[in-house]
Amino acid sequence: MDEAVRPHWIAVDWGTTHLRAYAMDGQGGVLARGHGLGMGALSAGDAGASRQANFEAALLGAVEPWLSDRPVALIMCGMVGSRQGWCEAGYLPVPQSLFNLCEALAEVPAKDQRLTPFIVPGISQTDPYDVMRGEETQLAGYVSQASGANSTVSGRVCLPGTHAKWARVESGAVIHFSTAMTGELFDLITEHSILAHSVSDDALDSEAFRDSVLAAYHDPACLTEALFSVRAEGLLAGEDGVRARGRVSGLLVGAELAGAKLEPGEPVTLIGAPKLCVAYSEALAALGLDAALLDGEAMVLRGLSDIHAQLVERRAISA
């Protein structure tokens, strides 16, 4: 019989589409993983107490095998802290030190006495208006890992995805950020627009991707014309879904990179799913820019671990 998993604490990355739970040891290591429904499937329709019960049940489904009689701390980040989530965790304004997130943790009133859940706040900006929720924890992991004993990190960080974030970090603080709707537009265009039947389901021509990155980067005003041209090319020159997917993806990423207003030679740190980060690094390479790639899951766990360690120190909760 397997020995029961008894984590020191539990890390939870709970976004719109997935709940990912990690049973953590005392040194930032992962003892076991669990998963469950994302916020999108839990928040629809219900309000108040019944919605909160849905969230607690989904969490228990993922972590119950790890629970004992002794209460355990859970540090959660992501859309679970939004207004439509389990419990609103608010936003900290920019400029914001990424070492400060622990100070604004929201304590979630769970019915199950074995759970002591907290949610990490998001970060907001008013000029121009923008919000992030979940990415602040990855950024906290990044500055924690990249900062030396006496220095803290600065630079441009991109977190590609449905809503790609571009953050300007100075001395361990986010001073400005923006959000490109690249992933969401890609999904809408390839699944619901007139291009849906022109684009392959998966494979992507990397030469078409690179050429389209350059075209949209150097002339972002051409974006929507160039998208329609993908459809026209299919009609006039024969359908090539793999090439079409490369073009749509490249055009959107190229326009995003133009919007990021990178300085010549400015290095970029990419944090996210490895496959997506590789695509972005190829796009940046086409522009002659270097990128460092960091795994998004590792950064979430590092950020949540630091926040948990601060919580233990400040509140003397059980570690």
Add this chain to the structure above:
Amino acid sequence: MDEAVRPHWIAVDWGTTHLRAYAMDGQGGVLARGHGLGMGALSAGDAGASRQANFEAALLGAVEPWLSDRPVALIMCGMVGSRQGWCEAGYLPVPQSLFNLCEALAEVPAKDQRLTPFIVPGISQTDPYDVMRGEETQLAGYVSQASGANSTVSGRVCLPGTHAKWARVESGAVIHFSTAMTGELFDLITEHSILAHSVSDDALDSEAFRDSVLAAYHDPACLTEALFSVRAEGLLAGEDGVRARGRVSGLLVGAELAGAKLEPGEPVTLIGAPKLCVAYSEALAALGLDAALLDGEAMVLRGLSDIHAQLVERRAISA
């Protein structure tokens, strides 16, 4: 009892969403109107003969009260001539005189002997790839109306819509054109993206529209970031759906105008639905550019009337 409508010929504008039929007298006047299903509702699933029967039935539903024993010519334009339509009408390449469309009419094999239907060809371009279908007939109407006895018209023409066309016309010919997916992206974003709940169903703040036109025109790379900012403003400053709709519309139109690469002071002719043309003329005015507005339906009928007159001349069909 009403006198039966007996048209000299029938004009048909048959796009993706609507069939519009017009019983025409011999002088370009409209005796009566009919309507029916667009190509999108007729082409799905079926192929070959059964699809053709669907189209013929839809047409008869719109025009049958006007038919007598004597065959009548129908001149049709729009997506009815696409590969998924009733009968493919092909494309004429740019540069292309808009007085030549009659030469490439496709004759449709109708089962009902009372119908003698023809479809106007589209126009294609290979550098970059682009296609139009339906707009060529509006452009033909425009050059017919705007050309004097001894001169033909030149200028920039915009036909706003789901897929907005920008044509460069010289001496009555289309020499280059492009297609911005503005209308389709607006619908996808306001109905299916994270912005869906931030945007009002109808009313639009015209100051937000104008400001956003200018922002996207001067920095089209900001487009997707600015779209997400509409959502963030709703979260942080309170939802204002009328303002949000103005911003989304203005950002997309401003990016389209940047893509059109207009010369300073270059006048634009707008052809389309009056309300949409007014919005575009306001956007152009914000950039200091003048616009002439022409009704899209009037241009279709003028273009189809000219094509019919040429057909009568060349083939000696009954007028």
